[in-house]
């Protein structure tokens with residue numbers, strides 16, 4: 001499990017950082033979705049945004065062991081550099097994208113997701129795009145996110161009260177893609193039915 005210091009100044013100023021290949025295979029395996037937790041389909045449309053894929057979500061209190069430990073570790077590392085608005089993670093979400101149409105259009109995570117948003121790719125690759133504008137689409141960064149990458153997004157309020165999550169999207173994978181993400185949901189864990 002990676003515990004080296006991470007430079008997060010850009011997280012506040014730019015809105016995102018990518019820690020490429022941050023987790024080794026054993027660490028990724030330890031963060032897998034609990035087998036008994038069922039996948040549910042993502043809502044196909046959220047406002048103007050279309051998406052396709054699967055998710056499984058639990059309050060962080062319901063996870064133990066490596067998943068809980070990773071959340072605490074990465075929250076602590078970010079908090080060493082970012083002082084303003086670091087609420088504890090309270091929600092853990094696994095996502096599954098199958099080859100074909102599974103993707104998420106450009107969107108900002110809702111403003112009730114505050115503080116840092118941490119997304120770990122457990123397996124599979126997809127285009128991860130950061131946009132300056134949705135319409136017209138203006139891409140400010142674009143990479144293939146792959147095994148063990150950790151992407152940290154600036155959630156609402158992180159580093160300043162005006163902070164918002166950057167516009168971002170993920171494309172369809174070539175093979176099954178699995179992620180786990182950590183968020184603080186101001187509405188309480190799972191406090192929004194349509195993900």
Ligand SMILES: O=C(O)CCC(=O)C(=O)O
Pocket residue numbers: 095104109119128145168169170179181
């Ligand atoms: O799958 C990913 O890497 C990002 C997912 C995403 O954009 C989201 O959950 O808001």
